[in-house]
Amino acid sequence: MKLPPYAELLGLSIEPGAEAPVLVMPFADAVLGRPGFVHGGALGGLMEMAAVGALRQALGDDAVRIKPINLSVDYMRGGRNKPTRARGHVSRLGNRIANIEVLAWQDDEARPIAAGRINYLIVR
Amino acid sequence: MVGDIPAPAFGFDPHRFFDANVRGHGARLGIGYVGHGADWCELSLPWREDLVGDPASGVLASGPILALMDMATSVGVWLRRGAFLPHATLDLRIDYLRPARPGQTVIGRGECYRVTRSIGFVRGQAHDGNPDEPLAHVAGTFMFMENFG
Numbered sequence: 001m002k003l004p005p006y007a008e009l010l011g012l013s014i015e016p017g018a019e020a021p022v023l024v025m026p027f028a029d030a031v032l033g034r035p036g037f038v039h040g041g042a043l044g045g046l047m048e049m050a051a052v053g054a055l056r057q058a059l060g061d062d063a064v065r066i067k068p069i070n071l072s073v074d075y076m077r078g079g080r081n082k083p084t085r086a087r088g089h090v091s092r093l094g095n096r097i098a099n100i101e102v103l104a105w106q107d108d109e110a111r112p113i114a115a116g117r118i119n120y121l122i123v124r
Numbered sequence: 125m126v127g128d129i130p131a132p133a134f135g136f137d138p139h140r141f142f143d144a145n146v147r148g149h150g151a152r153l154g155i156g157y158v159g160h161g162a163d164w165c166e167l168s169l170p171w172r173e174d175l176v177g178d179p180a181s182g183v184l185a186s187g188p189i190l191a192l193m194d195m196a197t198s199v200g201v202w203l204r205r206g207a208f209l210p211h212a213t214l215d216l217r218i219d220y221l222r223p224a225r226p227g228q229t230v231i232g233r234g235e236c237y238r239v240t241r242s243i244g245f246v247r248g249q250a251h252d253g254n255p256d257e258p259l260a261h262v263a264g265t266f267m268f269m270e271n272f273g
Contacts, residue, residue, distance in 0.1 A: 005174045006185035009152065032148040039149035040213040041191020048187050068186045072217040 001053050010045055017087065020054035025084045038079025043114055047073065047086050047102040051118040054088030055098050065123040066098070077113040082106050084113065096122055136202045138165050150195050153188050164235040165199035167192055171227050182226035189230060189250055190218055193262040196234030197246035201266050204236040204244065209268065211244065216264035224259050228252035234262070242268055 001021060003012055010031060015022040025031060025038075025046045033039030048071060055066060086104040102116040103109070142150075142157035153175065158166035169175075169184075169192045177185025194213055202208050224230050233255075234248035243265050250260040 004179060004185060005176045006187055009174050010187070029147055030149060030152040034210065034212075037212075039191060039194075040216065041153075041187065041194040042149045044190040044194070044216070045185065045187025048185075048190075067223075068220045070217065070219045071186070071190065072215065073213075074215045075213045078212065 001056050003049070006045065007049050010042060010049075012046065012049055014053065015085075020057055020088050020090070021050075022085050022087045023050045023053060025086075027079075027081050027083060036081060038084060040073075040075055043075070043079055043084065043104060044071065044073050044116070046084060047071075047088075047104055047114065047116045048118065050086035050104075051088040051100040051102050051116070051120070054090050054100055054102075055093075055120055058090040058093050058098070059122075067121040067123065069097075069119040069121050071116060071118045073114055073116040075114050077111070079104075079113050080106060085109075088118075094122070095124070098122055135206060136208045138199045138203065141199070141208070142167070149191060153191055155192055155195060158231060160199065160203055163200055163204040163237070164233060165196050165203060166231055166233045167196045167199070169230040169232065171224075171229060181223075183223045184226075184230065186218075186220055189220075189224065189232070189260050190216070190262075192230060192232040193218060193234060193248050193250060193260065194264075196232040197236065197248050197262065197264060198234070198266065200234040200236035200246055200248070201239070201244035204239055209270065211266040211268050214243070214265040214267045216262060219261045220259070221261060222259050224250075224252050230259070231255075232260075244268065
């Protein structure tokens with residue numbers, strides 16, 4: 001997975017995974033919201049990149065184009081002064097639509113700080 | 125109906141807020157102030173190469189537009205409440221109606237249409253020149269921190 005310029009702005013790095021990569025976002029001024037907490041928009045951006053990573057790995061074909069249709073995020077805990085991780089799960093991969101669930105966490109994957117659902121249009 | 129919230133302690137000026145906001149995610153994205161009313165705010169996100177999500181086309185990533193709308197609706201809540209009170213995004217849903225045109229500044233308008241003791245309800249749209257041709261639509265909620273432990 002090649003990261004776009006926006007992912008570099010967020011400082012993202014990739015940890016490969018068997019089913020989907022984990023995307024890691026360091027805590028930095030560039031992703032700061034209210035003092036001491038990660039910005040909700042940056043967190044959503046991280047989760048979208050994690051969704052793209054999961055979908056790209058499931059598709060296995062970089063020639064296929066994908067377009068985001070919509071995204072719904074529940075913010076469950078404040079993101080603190082530490083790295084945030086996110087991983088997507090492709091719950092359904094169809095011919096035209098992919099449904100993806102994403103969790104973001106910091107210390108413990110079982111205690112997510114945000115959960116998202118994202119739908120992509122697949123253009124083959 | 126806003127009768128069930130306490131009277132604002134002081135006003136909130138988003139223009140001054142964004143002029144002073146030289147740090148953080150909004151500043152890094154280049155988000156700026158455009159205008160505001162009693163319960164809404166418009167912010168701008170100028171196109172920039174490092175915000176691109178698809179280098180082949182130059183189309184902006186969806187993340188910066190989500191951040192723009194999160195901030196515009198957030199300011200809408202402060203305006204409706206008449207004070208810069210702490211809150212956190214509880215949920216946000218965004219529909220990407222079409223790609224933003226490469227090179228165009230995106231304008232995001234966020235409105236707070238209802239507040240209760242604990243929650244602000246928001247909605248908004250983004251466009252890149254013509255408000256009648258929106259490129260994104262959002263709906264969401266903010267939770268007010270002072271009423272939570």
